[in-house]
Amino acid sequence: MVDVTVLGAGAFGLSVAWACLQRGAKVRVIDPYGVGAGSSGGVVGALAPHTPENWNDKKEFQFQSLIMAEAFWADVEETGGVSSGYGRTGRLQPVLNGRGLELARARQETSGALWRGQAKWRVISEEDAGPWAPHSPTGFLIHDTLSARMHPRMACASLAAAIQGKGGEITKEAPHEGQVVWATGWQGLVSLSQDMGRMVGNGVKGQAALLRLDRPDLPQLFADSVHVVPHVDGTVAIGTTSEREFDNPTSTDAQIDAVLERAFAAVPALKNAEVIERWAGVRPRAKSRAPMLGRHPLREGAFIANGGFKIGFGMAPKVGAVMADLILDGVDTIPDDFRPEASL
Numbered sequence: 001m002v003d004v005t006v007l008g009a010g011a012f013g014l015s016v017a018w019a020c021l022q023r024g025a026k027v028r029v030i031d032p033y034g035v036g037a038g039s040s041g042g043v044v045g046a047l048a049p050h051t052p053e054n055w056n057d058k059k060e061f062q063f064q065s066l067i068m069a070e071a072f073w074a075d076v077e078e079t080g081g082v083s084s085g086y087g088r089t090g091r092l093q094p095v096l097n098g099r100g101l102e103l104a105r106a107r108q109e110t111s112g113a114l115w116r117g118q119a120k121w122r123v124i125s126e127e128d129a130g131p132w133a134p135h136s137p138t139g140f141l142i143h144d145t146l147s148a149r150m151h152p153r154m155a156c157a158s159l160a161a162a163i164q165g166k167g168g169e170i171t172k173e174a175p176h177e178g179q180v181v182w183a184t185g186w187q188g189l190v191s192l193s194q195d196m197g198r199m200v201g202n203g204v205k206g207q208a209a210l211l212r213l214d215r216p217d218l219p220q221l222f223a224d225s226v227h228v229v230p231h232v233d234g235t236v237a238i239g240t241t242s243e244r245e246f247d248n249p250t251s252t253d254a255q256i257d258a259v260l261e262r263a264f265a266a267v268p269a270l271k272n273a274e275v276i277e278r279w280a281g282v283r284p285r286a287k288s289r290a291p292m293l294g295r296h297p298l299r300e301g302a303f304i305a306n307g308g309f310k311i312g313f314g315m316a317p318k319v320g321a322v323m324a325d326l327i328l329d330g331v332d333t334i335p336d337d338f339r340p341e342a343s344l
């Protein structure tokens with residue numbers, strides 16, 4: 001008999017399972033499609049912060065999660081012996097105009113207190129940013145040291161190995177025993193909407209690509225709305241599209257080619273790199289756009305961990321922690337905006 005059954009082996013389900021195991025619970029993860037079969041089995045993996053201003057619960061939660069991430073992934077890797085591709089390599093973003101520069105400098109001031117000296121948000125010159133940086137019309141870029149990267153597919157394998165290394169079970173089919181956690185991604189939000197008779201969440205498709213280019217220690221870039229994420233394994237991820245309407249959740253098409261063109265135009269260093277993979281997945285988006293965490297709105301006694309949307313991996317360490325508090329100890333520290341009620 002297990003204490004906790006987690007349905008869904010994506011970033012949220014695996015993080016909840018891992019947090020429960022670490023607190024001594026007996027855990028089983030069930031996913032009929034396997035580990036990382038959903039949105040989490042992708043390639044981008046930018047763990048990037050919200051801007052350090054107008055602070056709120058969502059920003060604080062994400063900040064704490066990003067700060068927790070280093071120890072979280074180190075522990076996961078040590079237990080399972082599999083790399084997650086995590087590294088706190090920072091991020092560079094061009095500043096587009098005078099107003100942007102004013103804002104960036106104001107945020108440099110507020111970041112000191114809001115990020116509590118644990119990371120820096122600085123305005124630097126194009127010259128100081130070096131040849132990897134995208135061109136900036138103002139001659140200035142924002143460099144932050146809070147942003148990190150991990151490789152989503154590797155991170156899922158890393159978490160799965162850690163869970164199994166600590167005695168947890170991962171299987172395609174088994175009875176639901178003990179406390180049950182629904183971490184079933186966008187399909188879970190669609191079926192919850194059907195069961196409730198109204199839209200409480202859905203899926204937003206995203207396409208990404210992977211280049212062969214070995215720049216593991218360089219910062220990720222955000223330029224012309226494109227993410228450029230150098231990974232530990234000699235690849236660089238480029239993303240993404242955002243598609244509310246789609247027929248095929250896993251197909252790629254000309255939209256990712258357009259994103260690639262923008263990346264090549266913004267970052268000359270990418271131009272001759274070979275495109276080795278195009279990938280698509282569907283992000284789980286709750287109606288509130290925030291994560292949906294807490295007691296399941298329809299299933300008596302069960303829990304829900306969903307709605308990671310565009311920053312599910314960044315949120316995952318803290319999501320695991322607050323869900324384990326609730327499931328195992330009945331201690332509820334979930335921000336109000338993250339409760340299922342925010343989308344119902």
Ligand SMILES: Cc1cc2nc3c(=O)[nH]c(=O)nc-3n(C[C@H](O)[C@H](O)[C@H](O)COP(=O)(O)OP(=O)(O)OC[C@H]3O[C@@H](n4cnc5c(N)ncnc54)[C@H](O)[C@@H]3O)c2cc1C
Pocket residue numbers: 007008009010011012013014030031032033034035036037038039040041042044045046047183184185186187188205206207208239240241280281282283284305306307308309310311312313314315
């Ligand atoms: C192109 C793209 C780029 C992204 N880039 C980033 C990024 O840079 N940084 C970031 O933080 N996030 C990013 N995200 C978002 C991130 O991937 C998601 O927020 C995260 O993967 C959500 O994890 P999840 O576990 O909730 O969902 P999923 O990974 O979709 O997992 C849900 C799992 O539930 C399983 N399942 C479904 N129904 C059942 C059932 N009935 N029983 C059991 N299992 C079931 C599915 O097989 C699936 O494995 C990106 C997403 C996409 C698509």
